[in-house]
Amino acid sequence: MASKFTIDRRAVLRGIAAGGALGASATLPFRPAFAKTTTVGFIYVGARDDYGYNQAHAEGAAALKSLPGIKVVEEENVPETVAVQKTMESMINLDGATLLFPTSFGYFDPHMLKMAKKYPDLTFLHCGGLWTAGKHPKNTGSYFGYIDEAQYLSGIVAGYASKSKKLGFVAAKPIPQVLRNINSFTLGAQSVDPTITCQVIFTGEWSMPVKEAEATNSLADQGVDVVTCHVDGPKVVVETAEKRGLYTCGYHASQAPLAPKGYLTGAEWNWSKVYTDYVNLFTAGKPIPNLVRGGLKEGIVKTSAYGPAASAEARKHADAVKAKFMAGDMVIYKGPIETNDGKTIVAAGTSHGQTDIWLESMDWLVKGVIGGT
C-alpha cells in the first residue's frame, strides 16, 4: 500500500512544471497534475450489472479503464445516506481519488456538497443536473441527459405496436425527470395515434422487484400491451412483460437479451462518451464545465437497436424524428398541450425546447396519461 502514495522527486518536479503551465487557465482551483495516474471514483446505488441505471454508469466507467493513466475505483450498493460520505472519504484518503462521480440522484444534497466543501481541491461530478451557479461549490458539477428524447422515440414505436391503444408505464416516484419521461413517451405514441392512453403505476421505490412485477401484471390485466418503465433495474418489468406476452421498451441500458420476442426499442444512456470527455478535460487540465447536458444530438443518450417486433413503418417514423432531434430542430413540448386534469399547460403557439429550465420542474402529466402525480 505504501508504495502507492510515495511521490518521487521527479514526479513532483514534473508536476510543478505542469501545474505552473496549466494553473492560470484552470477554473477549478486545484489540478492533480503531479500524479502519474489519475484515480477516478465511481459510486453506485445498486449492483453495477443490474441491467439498469447502475449498469449504464458502470459501462461508462468501464470505458475509462482503457485510457492511459486512469485508474477507476468503484463501489456498489452505497445507500443515499451518510454511507456515501464514508465511501467518498475512503476513495479520497485510501485510493487517492481526485475525481469523483457519485452517480445516484440522492447523493448530491447534502452528502456530495458536504464532501466538496471539505475537499475543495478535488472535483465532484454528480449525475442529475442539480448544479446551480452561485448556490453550489465551484468544484462540483452536474451532468444529465435529455433521455426523454429517446423516450419519445420509444413512444412512437410503441404507438405502432399497440393494438389495444393502451400503454403502460411502471414508474418509481413522481419526480420531474420521471414525469417528463412519462409525458414524452405518451406524446410520442400520440403522435402516431392521438387516442392512445398511457397507464402509470408508481411503485414508490427505485428498486422493489416484487412490486414492479405486480405492477406489470396489473397493467397486463388492464389490457395494456406495451410496457416501459423508469425504475433503477428494468429487468423485472421487462421479464414479467415478456412472460405475459407484452411488448416492452427498455430504459437506462439495453434489456433486449431479456425479451427476445417483445423488445421494441429503448432509451439508453451513453455515459461512456460523457465520462471520457470529462476525464480528457480533467487530465489535460482544461476547465471542467459545471453543467453538462444534452440529448441524442450531443450523444449523451441513445436508443436501443430495434427488436424484431418493431414494424418497418414504426422504424421509418422513429428514424425520421430521430433525424430531426439530431439536427436540433425537434421540439417535444409544443403547444397546445393539455394536462390530464384538463388544464392547458402549454398554450398553442408556444413551445418549450429541450434546454428550457421550465421543463425541469414538471409536476403534471399530459392528457391521455392515466395516473396522478
Added chain:
Amino acid sequence: MATAADLGFWTVPLAIFAGAIRVSTPFLLVSLGECLTERSGRINLGLEGTLVMGAMSGYAVSYLSGSPWLGVLVAGLVGSLFGAVHAAICNMPKVNDIALGIALMLFGTGLAFFLGKGFIQPKAPNLPAIPLGWWSDVEQIRSALDINVLFLFGLAMTPAILFFLNRTRWGLVLRTVGDSEDAARAAGFSVNRVRLFATMAGGFLAGVGGSFLSLYYPGSWNEGLSSGQGITAVALVIFARWNPLYCFYASLLFGGAGALGPALQAVGITHGYYLFNAAPYILTLGIMILASSSTRRFSGAPGELSVTR
C-alpha cells in the same frame, strides 16, 4: 400480442387474488419454517438472510446445472445449513438467539450479495407453473391461475405441519421442548437436538421460499429481491399465533394486500398510493393492537420463547 378482455374494476379483486397466490409463497414458506422453530422455543431472526441466501444459491445452481428443481433443493439445503449454524451456536450457554439471528441475517445477505455478484446478469431456467386456468378463455384469469408448485408445496405443508405438531409423538416432543425445557429434560429428551432439527427444518423451508423469489416470481436474482420479506414473515408467525393454519391465512392476506397498491393504480385510482402500498403493515398494526392485551400473555405462545417469557 396478448389479447386481454376488458374487465374494468373486476381486475382489482382478481389482482388481489392472483397477488395473494403469487406474492404469498415466500411469506408462507418462511413463516411455516419459523413456526416450527419457534414452537421449539427459539426465534431465528436470521431467516431474512436465509431467504436471500436461498434465492441466490437456488438461482446460481439453476443457472449452472440447468435444472431449477436442483436449485430449489440446494436452496433448501443451504437454508438448513444456516439453520444448523444458528442452532449450534444458540446451543452454547448464554447465547441470545435474537442477537445471533440478527448477526446471521446480515451475514446471510452479505454472503449472498458477495457470491451472487456473477449471477445478476445470466438468465437461469425458471420453475414451471401449472396452468390451472386452462378452462377459462379470459387471459387475465388464466394468468392468475398459473400456480407454481412451490405454492402447492406450501399449501400441502400447512396441514402436514399442523398434523405433525398436534398428532404425532415427535410433534409432542417439539412442543414440550418449546413450552418447558425442564419438563422435556425430565422426560429424557435432548432439548438441544430437538431445537437443532427444528431450526434446520425452518431454515430449509425459508431457503426454498427464497428460491421461489429468484426462480419463479419475480424470477431473477438481484440484490433488492427480498426487500425485507423474510423479516416480515418472521413477524407473521407472531401475528398468526404460532399456528401453521393461521400462518397460511396471514401470508395470503399479506400477498393480497401487497397487490392492492399496483392494482388500484391500474384501474385509475391514483391518489394515496403510498398509503395503499403500506396496506399490509397498517393491517398488521391494526390486528396486533386489536388482539393485544396488557394482562395476558399471547395465547399460543411457546413458553420457552425468549420474547414472551
